[in-house]
Amino acid sequence: MSGTLILVRHGQSEWNLKNLFTGWRDPDLTEKGVEEAKAAGQRLKALGVKPDIAFTSDLTRAQHTLSLILGELGQEGLETIRDQALNERDYGDLSGLNKDDAREKWGEEQVHIWRRSYDVPPPGGESLRDTGARVWPYYMTEILPRVLRGETVLVAAHGNSLRSLAMVLDRLNTETILQLEIATGEPIVYRLNADSTVASREVLHG
Ligand SMILES: O=C(O)[C@H](O)COP(=O)(O)O
Numbered sequence: 001m002s003g004t005l006i007l008v009r010h011g012q013s014e015w016n017l018k019n020l021f022t023g024w025r026d027p028d029l030t031e032k033g034v035e036e037a038k039a040a041g042q043r044l045k046a047l048g049v050k051p052d053i054a055f056t057s058d059l060t061r062a063q064h065t066l067s068l069i070l071g072e073l074g075q076e077g078l079e080t081i082r083d084q085a086l087n088e089r090d091y092g093d094l095s096g097l098n099k100d101d102a103r104e105k106w107g108e109e110q111v112h113i114w115r116r117s118y119d120v121p122p123p124g125g126e127s128l129r130d131t132g133a134r135v136w137p138y139y140m141t142e143i144l145p146r147v148l149r150g151e152t153v154l155v156a157a158h159g160n161s162l163r164s165l166a167m168v169l170d171r172l173n174t175e176t177i178l179q180l181e182i183a184t185g186e187p188i189v190y191r192l193n194a195d196s197t198v199a200s201r202e203v204l205h206g
Pocket residue numbers: 020021022023088091115158159160
């Protein structure tokens with residue numbers, strides 16, 4: 001066994017609440033999102049988790065979630081690396097549009113394909129494969145080596161940047177990834193084997 005990797009999607013954002021495609025736009029958390037983030041921190045604390053380092057994206061909602069979690073853990077000053085490699089999928093021309101309005105305009109099926117498929121990008125934006133093309137090398141070079149050294153690494157990021165990472169960790173293929181949803185503010189705790197495969201996976205539900 002080597003180290004521990006904790007993935008957490010940010011708490012509810014202002015645009016999650018308004019049902020808008022967000023991508024690289026930068027809304028902050030709602031009150032509910034703040035509470036979700038604090039609750040995530042409390043659940044990690046109850047589990048006895050003590051991160052050695054944290055990673056987050058270049059976007060406010062993930063950074064704010066991370067700082068609330070670290071507050072609950074009493075680790076406000078923890079070394080934190082921010083990188084846009086961990087940003088949400090770029091939703092391109094859909095950014096800022098209402099998801100129900102988009103379903104009306106393009107149809108339920110097309111919108112679902114843009115949101116959940118592996119390799120169909122939304123207009124002007126990134127497919128999950130495109131997102132993975134920046135997340136996977138970042139994971140391999142910056143995050144995984146620390147976990148393999150036995151560290152506990154906390155990653156606060158986004159629904160689709162984390163879905164691309166879960167493809168690797170949970171061995172999902174281009175079909176089975178369609179089913180994976182990652183809830184806001186629910187940490188996923190992975191213990192990794194020395195060969196980087198997953199020894200155990202636990203979702204800390206609310
Ligand atoms: O960017 C967004 O709109 C959300 O964070 C994730 O959206 P999705 O559930 O449509 O992938």
